[in-house]
Amino acid sequence: MPKISVSRKLAGFALCAAALLSLPAHAGKTLDTIKSRGQLVCGVNVALAGFSAADSNGNWSGMDVDYCKALAAAVLGDASKVKWVPLNAQQRFTALQSGEVDILSRNTTWTLTRDASLGANFVGVMYYDGQGFMVDKKLKVTSAKQLDNATVCVQSGTTTEKNLTDYARANNLKIKPLVFEKNEAATGAYHSGRCQAYTTDASGLAAERVAAKVPDDNIILPEIISKEPLGPLVRRGDDEFFAISKWVLNALVEGEEYGLTQANLDEKKTSTDPNIQRILGTSEDMGALLGLDKEWAYRAIKATGNYGEIFERNVGKGSPLKLERGLNNLWNKGGILYAPPIR
Numbered sequence: 001m002p003k004i005s006v007s008r009k010l011a012g013f014a015l016c017a018a019a020l021l022s023l024p025a026h027a028g029k030t031l032d033t034i035k036s037r038g039q040l041v042c043g044v045n046v047a048l049a050g051f052s053a054a055d056s057n058g059n060w061s062g063m064d065v066d067y068c069k070a071l072a073a074a075v076l077g078d079a080s081k082v083k084w085v086p087l088n089a090q091q092r093f094t095a096l097q098s099g100e101v102d103i104l105s106r107n108t109t110w111t112l113t114r115d116a117s118l119g120a121n122f123v124g125v126m127y128y129d130g131q132g133f134m135v136d137k138k139l140k141v142t143s144a145k146q147l148d149n150a151t152v153c154v155q156s157g158t159t160t161e162k163n164l165t166d167y168a169r170a171n172n173l174k175i176k177p178l179v180f181e182k183n184e185a186a187t188g189a190y191h192s193g194r195c196q197a198y199t200t201d202a203s204g205l206a207a208e209r210v211a212a213k214v215p216d217d218n219i220i221l222p223e224i225i226s227k228e229p230l231g232p233l234v235r236r237g238d239d240e241f242f243a244i245s246k247w248v249l250n251a252l253v254e255g256e257e258y259g260l261t262q263a264n265l266d267e268k269k270t271s272t273d274p275n276i277q278r279i280l281g282t283s284e285d286m287g288a289l290l291g292l293d294k295e296w297a298y299r300a301i302k303a304t305g306n307y308g309e310i311f312e313r314n315v316g317k318g319s320p321l322k323l324e325r326g327l328n329n330l331w332n333k334g335g336i337l338y339a340p341p342i343r
């Protein structure tokens, strides 16, 4: 046997052996900073019903808010240890890049451009959305195809603005975008009749519609003109914190898949299902691989409920928005949520 082949075999063996050794992860710099300040700093939307909004006592709620609460519970052991930084569309990426926030959890669409050019990494998808239109009922418009020559209100610094021009061109429609830096200005202009339609993510339309003086005076058109996978982002350069952020989101989805709810979580600690045991940390210590402890996922689910509970409470049946699960259902229930396994 030629020598080279022996040394190749040895090298191969060494690689396999190394792969079998699962060393505890070195906690990244961001995690150290969060721990030493005792708070997670989370960038959120200023006010978007169902995703991120503060009540009169300064209590924040919504899907994007719950994700940060679950993350804080996993890394700090306390979902209330979050400093909320409200950001508009224009401010959001600078706030993450400059280190003003640890994570941006603010209805932000994952696109190639953003993934490649912002010095940030998308953690995953919190809500699969798509862009739509809302029109005044009086106009009797029933399809976006009827928006030829219409003025459409839109916010700048969003994916929304470009999708609108793409859609107009593709459908040979003359649409006049009326662009505003602030969302209140865009919706204000729509409600005062300066625009025939307002366009944004369908979830945002639903939020705007329920908040309108007379919701039923506004019609959401059937066309969905884009893919808007919305999810959190972290700064590049800290793989450990990136991993923690991804796995907290995965844990919320797997929690739903394995029937772990806020209410039954403690009972489930005695489960003999190895999948549940790994999630709850009652057998192998999965948390150590992330630089956390055994109960990281238990605490995340305990704090907010599983993904399905977060969805229903904030944007689904238990909320004024009444959005359907649709794509945001589990892969084995007709949706596309498929979390890699906690294993």
Ligand SMILES: N[C@@H](CCC(=O)N[C@@H](CS)C(=O)NCC(=O)O)C(=O)O
Binding pocket: 045, 046, 047, 048, 087, 088, 089, 090, 107, 108, 109, 155, 157, 158, 159, 160, 182, 183, 200, 201, 204, 205, 228, 230
């Ligand atoms: N998903 C789109 C749109 C996100 C977005 O910023 N939408 C607007 C309209 S719902 C918004 O949240 N505005 C609130 C603000 O800027 O304060 C994106 O990532 O660009």
